[in-house]
Amino acid sequence: MTAVGLTGVAAPPRSNGxxxxxEPWHSRAFAMAVALNEAGAFTWPQFQKALIARIAIWEAAEQAEQPEWHYYHHWLGALEDVLGAAGVVNGDDVGERADVLARRPAGHDHTH
Known part of the structure; x- marks a missing residue:
């Protein structure tokens, strides 16, 4: 099963199907999750469960404390969760790498 099969609160945003x-990073995060799933890093049910859990935490937050809704923030968080649970990468590594990438100038070639 691929991300296209997700339904309910876990379903990715769509327009006309x-x-x-x-944002460009949304498609990259989406593709990364699909590719890692296809490579066997985690099962799709594991990812779906993590995504639903992330969304449930957001929904349960008090309205005053609830950050603005951003589907792909939950998607990326779920990806971090399943990769961390599988021992592929830990949260500190993800944060450090994200900081390095965030400091690169616009238009930087991220392959180097």
């Missing part, structure tokens, strides 16, 4: 990515 097509996936919607508002």
């Amino acid at each position: 097509e996936l919607v990515f508002e």
Whole structure:
């Protein structure tokens, strides 16, 4: 099963049946999760469970404390959760790598 099969609160945003990515990193995060699933890093049910859990935490937060809704923030958090649980990467590594990438100038070639 691929991400296209997700339903309910876990379903990716769509417009006229097509996936919607508002930012370039949204499509990258989506593709990364699909590719890692296909490579056997985690099962799709594991990812779906992690995504639903992330969304449930957001929904349960008090309205005053609830950050603005961003589907792909939950998607990325769920990806971090399943990769961490599988021992593929830990949260500190993800945070450090994200900081390094965030400091790179716009248009930087991320392959180097």
